[in-house]
Amino acid sequence: MHPTDRRRTLITGATGFIGSHLAARLVADGWEVHAVLRPESQADALPPGVVPHVHDGTTAQMHTLVAAAAPSVVFHLASVFVAQHQQEDVTRLVRTNVEFATQLLDAMAASGVRHLVNAGTAWQHFENGDYNPVCLYAATKQAFEALLTFYVETARIRAVSLRVFDTYGPGDPRPKLFSVLDRIAREGSELAMSPGDQLLDLVYIDDVVDAFIAAARYLQAGAGAAHEIFALSSGDAVSLREVATRYGRIAGRPLPIRWGSRPYREREVMVPWFLGSPIPGWTPQVSLEEGLRRVIAHAQSRAT
Numbered sequence: 650m651h652p653t654d655r656r657r658t659l660i661t662g663a664t665g666f667i668g669s670h671l672a673a674r675l676v677a678d679g680w681e682v683h684a685v686l687r688p689e690s691q692a693d694a695l696p697p698g699v700v701p702h703v704h705d706g707t708t709a710q711m712h713t714l715v716a717a718a719a720p721s722v723v724f725h726l727a728s729v730f731v732a733q734h735q736q737e738d739v740t741r742l743v744r745t746n747v748e749f750a751t752q753l754l755d756a757m758a759a760s761g762v763r764h765l766v767n768a769g770t771a772w773q774h775f776e777n778g779d780y781n782p783v784c785l786y787a788a789t790k791q792a793f794e795a796l797l798t799f800y801v802e803t804a805r806i807r808a809v810s811l812r813v814f815d816t817y818g819p820g821d822p823r824p825k826l827f828s829v830l831d832r833i834a835r836e837g838s839e840l841a842m843s844p845g846d847q848l849l850d851l852v853y854i855d856d857v858v859d860a861f862i863a864a865a866r867y868l869q870a871g872a873g874a875a876h877e878i879f880a881l882s883s884g885d886a887v888s889l890r891e892v893a894t895r896y897g898r899i900a901g902r903p904l905p906i907r908w909g910s911r912p913y914r915e916r917e918v919m920v921p922w923f924l925g926s927p928i929p930g931w932t933p934q935v936s937l938e939e940g941l942r943r944v945i946a947h948a949q950s951r952a953t
């Protein structure tokens with residue numbers, strides 16, 4: 650075991666959008682990268698060079714797994730995300746975002762692993778509240794942090810929770826805004842949307858990865874309080890309508906969107922949380938204009 654090895658890490662959610670980019674960057678930077686997978690994970694989505702460990706769902710095996718990986722820092726990104734939950738989502742939200750995550754903390758405590766970078770969400774702060782969850786998903790993120798406090802106090806774990814805002818980048822497989830804009834740009838099919846005045850705070854994937862790595866450095870430098878919260882924000886909120894307009898301009902054709910033909914959803918975030926501070930040593934490098942160019946160039950190269 651090498652608990653003090655500074656370039657050994659364990660990632661949860663390493664097959665996801667942010668996790669896979671983070672894992673690839675860490676491998677490229679010479680880190681030994683271990684990943685916690687589930688039996689149903691898409692292991693082929695793991696970047697080359699990542700060491701997979703399949704978690705069987707038990708706390709005991711999580712302890713064995715973390716001890717074997719012996720990371721100096723854990724990046725916790727695994728999550729179920731549902732914007733508006735249905736009855737059948739409750740169990741999986743709590744199982745993954747609270748139970749699995751607490752098993753991870755317990756195993757870290759048992760192995761003496763002290764550093765955690767945790768992916769939270771800006772949706773924990775509806776209408777700029779200290780804590781006001783937009784939805785049940787955001788509430789489970791907060792519940793995890795309440796449990797984290799126990800391990801911070803009793804096992805000397807030190808943690809940074811990043812409040813992640815909207816993220817985007819080329820080839821994003823998630824069914825989110827840009828895959829929809831790409832589809833209507835290609836097909837010319839009309840899309841019904843809300844009035845589009847909600848402000849989006851979009852951070853390009855390379856900047857997101859930089860922020861996670863800056864958080865690990867911050868912990869390893871021994872700076873700050875035992876659990877700190879930082880905003881992974883672009884600092885440049887733009888309305889949904891403006892994002893779609895810019896997308897259409899760069900893609901070379903206006904997007905056929907019928908604005909206002911759908912209502913805003915309940916608890917729609919009209920103005921993203923703006924009271925957080927960025928992680929020290931990090932500022933976003935990729936402007937929205939440049940990020941959109943990269944996303945559109947990638948989408949167009951795949952279409953030809």
Ligand SMILES: NC(=O)c1ccc[n+]([C@@H]2O[C@H](COP(=O)([O-])OP(=O)(O)OC[C@H]3O[C@@H](n4cnc5c(N)ncnc54)[C@H](OP(=O)(O)O)[C@@H]3O)[C@@H](O)[C@H]2O)c1
Nearest residue numbers: 662663664665666667690726727728768770813814815816
């Ligand atoms: N991207 C955003 O815009 C955004 C905004 C706010 C917060 N965040 C937070 O940032 C983190 C990473 O986000 P992401 O967008 O990269 O997520 P993602 O692409 O949806 O990936 C999440 C990963 O979680 C793992 N997972 C574990 N249990 C799961 C389950 N029951 N169902 C589905 N997935 C499960 C999966 O990885 P394995 O199969 O490898 O376990 C999955 O690939 C998450 O914690 C998310 O809540 C993201």
